[in-house]
Amino acid sequence: MRKELDEALCAKYPLIFGDRHKPMTQTAMCWGFSCGDGWYNIIDTLCGMLTSKYRQAKSRYDYLAESGVGGILYGTKTVTQEDLDKAKANMEEEAAKVPVAVQVKEKFGGLRFYVQAATDEHYNYISFAESMSYRTCEVCGAPGERYTDGWHQTLCEVHAKEDGREKNEDDEDDGDE
């Protein structure tokens, strides 16, 4: 994946990609995003889902903190220190649950998004994103399908033609079932 897209993902999701520049003895994220630019939107959307609860908790805390103790919310409620503490604790709790990526790459024509630990909900999002990659051209992001002649790759018709790829006739199962 090209540098600008790599940097954009790291800047947008620091909790997920905090290990991007750690040494290879600690994480495979040091290699960056080992897949084509065409999967940028899938990864971006996935990370949006993985951080959605944290972002909700953060915007609630930010809102309360801005009002400050004694501030008036919704025209009636007065913000207390307890409200602030609770919102902060909730935000920190959600931040701790955001999965940290250890490797993002292409394998057998599909996206692999490996994390240190995650909830079942997170694993469902990851699984959905990986399934979408088998239907999305890795080069340009257009609808595509997996080619299995030689090395496996998921491509749109244009990029398959460019590479001289041929569809396997017996390729009914796309490997994502």
Ligand SMILES: [Zn+2]
């Ligand atoms: Zn394409």
